[in-house]
Amino acid sequence: xxxxxxxxxxxxxxxxxxxxxxxxxxxxxxxxxxxxxxxxxxxxxxxxxxxxxxxxxxxxxxxxxxxxxxxxxxxxxxxxxxxxxxxxxxxxx
Amino acid sequence: xxxxxxxxxxxxxxxxxxxxxxxxxxxxxxxxxxxxxxxxxxxxxxxxxxxxxxxxxxxxxxxxxxxxxxxxxxxxxxxxxxxxxxxxxxxxxxxxxxxxxxxxxxxxxxxxxxxxxxxxxxxxxxxxxxxxxxxxxxxxxxxxxxxxxxxxxxxxxxxxxxxxxxxxxxxxxxxxxxxxxxxxxxxxxxxxxxxxxxxxxxxxxxxxxxxxxxxxxxxxxxxxxxxxxxxxxxxxxxxxxxxxxxxxxxxxxxxxxxxxxxxxxxxxxxxxxxxxxxxxxxxxxxxxxxxxxxxxxxxxxxxxxxxxxxxxxxxxxxxxxxxxxxxxxxxxxxxxxxxxxxxxxxxxxxxxxxxxxxxxxxxxxxxxxxxxxxxxxxxxxxxxxxxxxxxxxxxxxxxxxxxxxxxxxxxxxxxxxxxxxxxxxxxxxxxxxxxxxxxxxxxxxxxxxxxxxxxxxxxxxxxxxxxxxxxxxxxxxxxxxxxxxxxxxxxxxxx
Numbered sequence: 001x002x003x004x005x006x007x008x009x010x011x012x013x014x015x016x017x018x019x020x021x022x023x024x025x026x027x028x029x030x031x032x033x034x035x036x037x038x039x040x041x042x043x044x045x046x047x048x049x050x051x052x053x054x055x056x057x058x059x060x061x062x063x064x065x066x067x068x069x070x071x072x073x074x075x076x077x078x079x080x081x082x083x084x085x086x087x088x089x090x091x092x093x
Numbered sequence: 094x095x096x097x098x099x100x101x102x103x104x105x106x107x108x109x110x111x112x113x114x115x116x117x118x119x120x121x122x123x124x125x126x127x128x129x130x131x132x133x134x135x136x137x138x139x140x141x142x143x144x145x146x147x148x149x150x151x152x153x154x155x156x157x158x159x160x161x162x163x164x165x166x167x168x169x170x171x172x173x174x175x176x177x178x179x180x181x182x183x184x185x186x187x188x189x190x191x192x193x194x195x196x197x198x199x200x201x202x203x204x205x206x207x208x209x210x211x212x213x214x215x216x217x218x219x220x221x222x223x224x225x226x227x228x229x230x231x232x233x234x235x236x237x238x239x240x241x242x243x244x245x246x247x248x249x250x251x252x253x254x255x256x257x258x259x260x261x262x263x264x265x266x267x268x269x270x271x272x273x274x275x276x277x278x279x280x281x282x283x284x285x286x287x288x289x290x291x292x293x294x295x296x297x298x299x300x301x302x303x304x305x306x307x308x309x310x311x312x313x314x315x316x317x318x319x320x321x322x323x324x325x326x327x328x329x330x331x332x333x334x335x336x337x338x339x340x341x342x343x344x345x346x347x348x349x350x351x352x353x354x355x356x357x358x359x360x361x362x363x364x365x366x367x368x369x370x371x372x373x374x375x376x377x378x379x380x381x382x383x384x385x386x387x388x389x390x391x392x393x394x395x396x397x398x399x400x401x402x403x404x405x406x407x408x409x410x411x412x413x414x415x416x417x418x419x420x421x422x423x424x425x426x427x428x429x430x431x432x433x434x435x436x437x438x439x440x441x442x443x444x445x446x447x448x449x450x451x452x453x454x455x456x457x458x459x460x461x462x463x464x465x466x467x468x469x470x471x472x473x474x475x476x477x478x479x480x481x482x483x484x485x486x487x488x489x490x491x492x493x494x495x496x497x498x499x500x501x502x503x504x505x506x507x508x509x510x511x512x513x514x515x516x517x518x519x520x521x522x523x524x525x526x527x528x529x530x531x532x533x534x535x536x537x538x539x540x541x542x543x544x545x546x547x548x549x550x551x552x553x554x555x556x557x558x559x560x561x562x563x564x565x566x567x568x569x570x571x572x573x574x575x576x577x578x579x580x581x582x583x584x585x586x587x588x
Contacts, residue, residue: 015458017442018447039471041403041476042471046482051474054308078199079199079429081425081428091440092435
């Protein structure tokens with residue numbers, strides 16, 4: 001099973017990753033190899049087996065909504081690449 | 094100097110308490126060794142000597158105040174120099190995660206594990222090297238260059254907590270925090286001849302740990318002994334309001350004494366972990382260690398873990414899927430690298446394309462594919478079901494044994510560059526450490542000998558969920574009657 005260039009480009013787009021031509025070829029080969037290896041899982045009989053998304057018993061993550069101190073805007077903007085008037089600034093969407 | 098640098102945490106605490114040394118002396122000894130060995134080993138991404146000396150002086154003042162007036166209790170780790178893997182946030186210190194994307198990121202807050210250590214009075218020496226976002230088994234995926242193994246500079250220290258392991262093994266820190274998503278504490282500990290402890294999932298808060306695979310990530314400890322690991326675990330473990338996956342359940346009784354507590358211990362040996370093609374020395378040393386435990390009264394029984402063979406594909410699908418979601422936050426808007434683009438979408442793509450290294454991109458792509466429409470059931474869904482089977486294997490095995498003993502890895506530390514062209518071959522080396530993460534159970538790795546080339550061999554013990562006490566007690570007992578953990582690398586490096 002070899003992924004096509006279009007498939008690699010589609011995945012890169014979904015993942016918002018700019019790839020070079022060389023990377024596209026590289027990942028096409030490597031992902032194909034890894035996926036072929038992973039497809040052996042499809043031979044495992046999992047009839048009636050529930051999926052595990054967490055090893056912990058599911059429980060409520062809700063708590064009382066009590067205001068508490070958090071980071072100040074100044075602290076938050078400290079790492080921002082581009083800010084204006086107390087907002088993060090981005091190119092046109 | 095070497096004498097101070099190779100004290101165990103327990104011994105260093107006693108030395109501080111008895112006034113045999115000060116935290117300033119201890120910290121200076123480590124900083125000098127960092128100066129000496131960092132150029133060869135590259136264990137740290139960022140050393141913070143000034144902060145460390147300030148913390149040491151504060152610790153010494155607190156200790157001398159305490160000697161005069163015992164009104165306030167002294168924090169339990171007062172003045173002990175430790176290192177922190179650079180995927181855990183420490184306020185005001187860059188947290189790069191081994192990535193170019195976060196080269197200039199300075200977290201405004203402490204991770205809970207770091208916070209608890211600091212509140213306990215530790216001295217923080219710096220942030221240790223890691224594979225980018227903890228994705229790797231050798232530190233070769235760090236954007237800042239690989240670390241080297243103190244036992245042989247041409248070998249990897251393991252990964253992803255390879256910087257922490259190299260630092261502890263080389264006497265550049267007493268102990269270090271690491272993280273373990275698929276073996277990233279146990280494997281480098283094994284490669285570097287030290288003790289690596291991964292608690293159960295849910296024991297240590299992940300708040301402030303930069304997320305990789307959220308259902309698998311565990312904060313762990315790299316130390317000289319199981320006793321030291323227990324001391325640190327008591328401080329960092331336990332419920333945290335900031336991480337809903339931490340448990341309210343109290344930690345087990347972790348008190349260790351000099352008794353050899355191996356009598357009657359039922360040790361399970363899974364045939365699936367002693368495979369064709371593994372390094373002979375590794376199997377031999379692990380079997381010797383098991384015999385040693387048997388000599389002290391442990392009972393050895395065969396167990397079956399038949400789904401082990403699927404751990405590698407299950408792990409790489411699930412961890413990559415979770416990573417692809419977790420790393421979506423790196424968009425160049427709120428923090429991290431920003432490349433300019435004409436539209437927001439273009440800016441995202443360019444920033445991410447420039448900021449992430451090859452392995453991170455590979456896993457994001459793999460995870461995105463496994464979660465994408467049309468492939469979800471066949472890959473992600475199926476992997477989650479096989480994860481259930483792996484977890485059930487352990488539940489069945491632990492009905493008849495207390496602990497499971499295995500090698501940590503099929504080989505000892507490999508040469509740098511060995512797996513460069515073939516990521517899959519590197520993934521396959523993780524086969525013995527991945528199952529504990531998939532099942533959420535605790536694991537520990539500790540040295541049990543050397544191969545014929547002088548590289549350390551490690552053994553892994555796994556216990557039922559939340560039974561860290563069994564692991565630490567068993568390893569501590571073994572370390573009472575053996576001295577593999579006391580061996581130090583020679584480190585005669587070309588200057």
